[in-house]
Amino acid sequence: MKRVAVISLLAMIATPVAAEELSDRLAASRAAIQEFAQSLQGELQAAMQAGGPPQAIQVCSERAPEIADSISQKHGLAISRTSLKIRNPANSPDAWEREVLESFDARRAAGENPAHIEKQAVYIRGDQKEYRFMKAIPTGEVCLNCHGAQVAPPVEGALKRLYPDDAARGYNVGDLRGAFVVRKAMD
Ligand code: HEC
Incomplete structure (x- = not known):
């Protein structure tokens, strides 16, 4: 069982969250991310083959947010991508996401397989409680066409x-390009 961080910006509140509930949310988040990644990669590959990187830029700039929206609706959560080095300012991390991205970089530097780096947390601000999950996105060869030096x-x-x-x-193969983020309000 993975350790679960319970974070509060205003006060450290010990919030009992059923482990079962969290494992359901974890499974749902992983499934949504897998669907997002596969769908995006499929469209990216097809566009790369059809017209090379200039055409594929359109997939990343237009289709990525559209696919994210449709998968978010289908799964009843909010899915997005973020990074410490941002291309589109709309993908900027918030303070918590930035901290997690930094910890992912440290975990990778310490030898962890980037394909398996992830983190879930219950994020509390005032009386609002949100489930959050992040999964690292490693840089592959194809990514260098648009994210390389x-x-x-x-x-x-x-x-x-x-x-x-x-x-x-300025990315190299094996670097962390960023992370997927899943958020869902909790009662
Ligand atoms: C054809 C060019 C192209 C290729 C190839 C490409 N990207 Fe991107 N990438 C983009 C563009 C354009 C954006 C901005 C998308 C937007 O406006 O939301 C982007 C944004 C991103 C983001 C969101 C964070 C940010 O910087 O805005 C991540 C994460 C990302 N790319 C990862 C990857 C990974 C991983 C690969 C390889 C599997 C890859 N990209 C391959 C063009 C590309």
Whole structure:
């Protein structure tokens, strides 16, 4: 059984949360993330084959948020992606997510397999309680086309146009590109 962090911004409140309830939420979060990742990867690969990275940029910029929305609705939760180095400012991490991303980087540096790095927590702010889950996203070879130190000139041009403040560059295979985030309000 994984350790569960119970976090409160205002006060440390010992909140009893049934372990069973958390394991259900964990399973649902993992399933939603798997569906999101598979769907995104499928569309990315198809676009890469059809028109190379310049065409595939559209999948990432337009389809990624759409797929996230439809999977969120289907599973009754909120799924998104975030990172310590952001391309789209809409994906910026909040303070808790930033802390988790930093801990993921440290876990990877300590030798943990990035494919298995994840964390769940019950996040409490005032009288609102939220289930949160994050899963690391490792950088693969294909990602370097748009997130590596060097990208092809047409990609460079398109990224500059769409994302003038792009910081999501300079990655190597095996680095953590970011994480999936699942959130769901709890009663
Ligand atoms: C064809 C170019 C392209 C490729 C290839 C690509 N990405 Fe991206 N990526 C983008 C774009 C464009 C965005 C911004 C999406 C948006 O506007 O929400 C992005 C955003 C992201 C984000 C959200 C955080 C942020 O920086 O805004 C993550 C995480 C991410 N990519 C991971 C990956 C991973 C992992 C791979 C390889 C499996 C990959 N990307 C391959 C273009 C690409």
